[in-house]
Amino acid sequence: MADDHRRVTLERLETGVYRATNPAGAQLTFGSLDDTGFSPVELLLAAIGGCSAVDVDQVTGRRAEPERFEVVVEADKIRDEVGNILRDITMTYRVTFPEGEGGDKARDLLPRAARTSHERTCTVSRTVEAGTPITVHVDDDEPPAE
Incomplete structure (x- = not known):
């Protein structure tokens, strides 16, 4: 590791x-x-989409340069008795490739590349889904009393 x-x-x-x-x-x-x-929430959504987009673009881009490559990430912000959280996060790829053998290969590979990114290689979405704990520290700038 x-x-x-x-x-x-x-x-x-x-x-x-x-x-x-x-x-x-x-x-x-x-x-x-x-x-x-x-906003911080929008940055989180951008990080989820950006992380996956990098993975998918690297794989499909080897076959053909996309004519359009857009990823839309959406979520509902919920405020309840437990606190604020995002629910129902969705990521939608809107990608088109040129006609021809390379474009056909890239189109065929796109669903698998998106799934692999989500299930294995995208650190951001995998961390969100795993629910990784965050440890919070508060450092005091004042020097210790003597």
């Missing part, structure tokens, strides 16, 4: 708006009060 640690750091820019930075220095601004950007 390979140890491939991942990390993202969030910084508060203003109330409800944050900047995520990865180790490569890429940044993404988002938040619950960022009217022009993504």
Whole structure:
């Protein structure tokens, strides 16, 4: 089993708006009060779709370049006595390939590639479905009393 640690750091820019930075220095601004950007829930849906899209595109793209490649990820946000959660997450591929042998091979492979991504290779959707626990720590910036 390979140890491939991942990390993202969030910084508060203003109330409800944050900047995520990865180790490569890429940044993404988002938040619950960022009217022009993504909400955290939308980022989760994008991560689910993006992870699977990368898998599927790599496999089918070897056979033919898609003319259209779109993935729509939707969910219902539920608020109940237990708390907030997403239910009924669906991912729909809308992909077309050109006519010809390569396009035919890619079209035939698409359902299996999508299923394999969902069941085996997409870390994001597999983690969501597994219900992986999250451990929360709060670090105190104040130095210890002497």
